[in-house]
Amino acid sequence: MSTPPDHAPAPARRDAEATRAAILKAARFLLARQAHADITLKAVADRAGVSPPLILKYFGNKDALFARVMSFDTDADDLLDAPLDDLGRHMVRHVLSSQRQRGADPLLRIAFAPLHGDHGDVLRANFRAQVTERLADRLTGPDAGLRAELAVAALVGLGVMYGIARGPHLRDTDAEAVVDRYAPAVQAQLTPGGRPTG
Amino acid sequence: MSTPPDHAPAPARRDAEATRAAILKAARFLLARQAHADITLKAVADRAGVSPPLILKYFGNKDALFARVMSFDTDADDLLDAPLDDLGRHMVRHVLSSQRQRGADPLLRIAFAPLHGDHGDVLRANFRAQVTERLADRLTGPDAGLRAELAVAALVGLGVMYGIARGPHLRDTDAEAVVDRYAPAVQAQLTPGGRPTG
Numbered sequence: 011m012s013t014p015p016d017h018a019p020a021p022a023r024r025d026a027e028a029t030r031a032a033i034l035k036a037a038r039f040l041l042a043r044q045a046h047a048d049i050t051l052k053a054v055a056d057r058a059g060v061s062p063p064l065i066l067k068y069f070g071n072k073d074a075l076f077a078r079v080m081s082f083d084t085d086a087d088d089l090l091d092a093p094l095d096d097l098g099r100h101m102v103r104h105v106l107s108s109q110r111q112r113g114a115d116p117l118l119r120i121a122f123a124p125l126h127g128d129h130g131d132v133l134r135a136n137f138r139a140q141v142t143e144r145l146a147d148r149l150t151g152p153d154a155g156l157r158a159e160l161a162v163a164a165l166v167g168l169g170v171m172y173g174i175a176r177g178p179h180l181r182d183t184d185a186e187a188v189v190d191r192y193a194p195a196v197q198a199q200l201t202p203g204g205r206p207t208g
Numbered sequence: 209m210s211t212p213p214d215h216a217p218a219p220a221r222r223d224a225e226a227t228r229a230a231i232l233k234a235a236r237f238l239l240a241r242q243a244h245a246d247i248t249l250k251a252v253a254d255r256a257g258v259s260p261p262l263i264l265k266y267f268g269n270k271d272a273l274f275a276r277v278m279s280f281d282t283d284a285d286d287l288l289d290a291p292l293d294d295l296g297r298h299m300v301r302h303v304l305s306s307q308r309q310r311g312a313d314p315l316l317r318i319a320f321a322p323l324h325g326d327h328g329d330v331l332r333a334n335f336r337a338q339v340t341e342r343l344a345d346r347l348t349g350p351d352a353g354l355r356a357e358l359a360v361a362a363l364v365g366l367g368v369m370y371g372i373a374r375g376p377h378l379r380d381t382d383a384e385a386v387v388d389r390y391a392p393a394v395q396a397q398l399t400p401g402g403r404p405t406g
Binding site for chain 1: 373
């Protein structure tokens, strides 16, 4: 989304951009790991290495800041970046590697969507448009919308089991072995009955 | 866990029991729908029809109250109440019917487990002992612990998709049709390669 911030002096405009990026990155980091309501402006500020008033200066308020980090677009680009016949394996692998490398995954934020209020509604609408419906558009055959939601459900559950429930067997097993066991279930939603590769 | 409260006058001991039950029920209701940190004592009190100080009198503090509602035991009894060969279908059906009837499901609380602090650790330990390991104990063959976690992951994801992401296709589809599409993936973890019924 933006280049890494802190290196050497730079013009004021460049600093402002870097600061915005650092704030967004900090908010995204926190939002991927805990509920929106648990995150204070101060926590974002501390992580970004800025002051809370500076966040207000750049984003107006906490809600506006989080609106910016509530898009699933960039994450979905990576998640969906595979041919349909290999997409099940790719998506399971992507969730696992995101969890292992970043301690978060591209979909898990949806599990923290508040049930009431604009924040949750925005997150749900984005999730639908940018993840499930986008996946459904690639599927053929009956019930594509349902099948896309079920495939994504399986991935979200994997992220919850890994990152929140912290299932010890899941965390201790080689990622490719998990892919072997779990991806067929996801792929079965994408290409029911199996289809020739190609 | 306790009989329903509010009917007719009763002796003081009975009233105390009914009040405790009403408080636990209210806390469980709220905890199944939102993050622990979002729930105030006042919200529990309002829902239970008591005053916040009364909750403190009965349970000491908010954390102690929630420790009481953090067991998965009773829910797991129902979730796991089917022969192994039909358990995949039973569990998917149970998650869907719980969501449809109560707007919550027996496993979804784990998605709200805080990543830090005792509350999350208790919830995770209970989830493991009372749900995933209990299921693993019923499985035969290699990687039973992993397979149990993956089966439960798929169920948790289904609950998130239904109750939090609110996937419109999932919510609009007949439950048995969803069971037909999703349960085979769960069952494949329980009895890989399929096994004769009986």
